[in-house]
Amino acid sequence: MARKSQENPTLDMTPMIDVVFELIIFFVVTLTEAQRKDETIELEDGKHGIVLTPEELPPTHMQIDIASRDKTGKYLPRGRITMGDREISPSEIGLRVKERLRKIGEFPVLIRADFNCRHEAVARVMNACTEAGLWKISFMAVGEDKTSKPGRPGRKHLDALNRRGGR
Amino acid sequence: MARKPQEQPQLDMTPMIDVVFELIIFFVVTIKQEDLFTRLNANRPAPSTGSSSSDSDTTVTIEIGKGRDANGVLVYNKREMRRKELDQNLREVSRTSKKTPIIIRCTEDSPHKALVDVLDICYRNELFSVSIFTM
Secondary structure, three states, rough: OOOOOOOOOOOHHHHHHHEEEEEEHHHHHHHHHHOOOOOOOOOOOOOOOOEEEOOOOOOEEEEEEEEEEEOEEEEEEEEEEEEOOOOOOOOHHHHHHHHHHHOOOOOEEEEOOOOOEEEHHHHHHHHHHHHHHHOOEEEEEEEEEEOOOOOOOHHOOOOOOOOOOOO | OOOOOOOOOOOOOHHHHHHHHHHHHHHHHHOOOOOOOEEEEOOOOOOOOOOOOOOOOOEEEEEEEEOOOOOOOOEEOOEEOOOHHHHHHHHHHHOOOOOOOOHHHOOOEEEHHHHHHHHHHHHHHOOOOOOEOOO
């Protein structure tokens, strides 16, 4: 690839394009990494809760996901409990909570449970935490829905409630 | 610095502007897709204490059970009620004292969304000391 030298040397664009592509790839990858969580979980609305921001929630928190269906769409009465991307049993959660309590003291537990879950699945996780010595539990809910369609099944009732006028 | 600025070819800004626009568009598009999430805190009773519901009559107990549809049934003051009614009742409670402890009793087959709804109603009425029992 021998370049023809012209009288007026033009700016070589290649490194700039390289850098841009690298940036785009970097952001796409980090974004998908950050969003890699169980997509089957749909949360119920909870507009009046504490708004979740990275500053508000300490980085030591522990998030536990509870899906109501398996990956094929079959309904699971006892739920599918995952942490990170790995399926986990309540007794394992208990062990982890206990270990973390010993290491860093009290930390928030955030349960991200599908609105369609039976309470039993949530209770199993809560009991595991309580038995390990942690009595404060937080539930994750949707504060403001920007991606789903308005007819999301979880929000019908609270829509009617909020029409009364917020605070 | 012996360079003569007059002979230097002008730097073309167009690709840089292109790149900046592309980045701006990228960020606008990705940021818009973020939902805003909240969290609702609740306490669990210590495993050893079995009955604490009878300690005072100022506590408010809300029961959640399985209903005919997916929304579950809410029972307050031995009366089944809809979310709106419960909201009105809890507003009365909140007016008396915002520190009133709320006890939510869920059956195992009640839907999780009912629990979140009740917690949200409690938060709406600024009642924050909520504990959850499982029946």
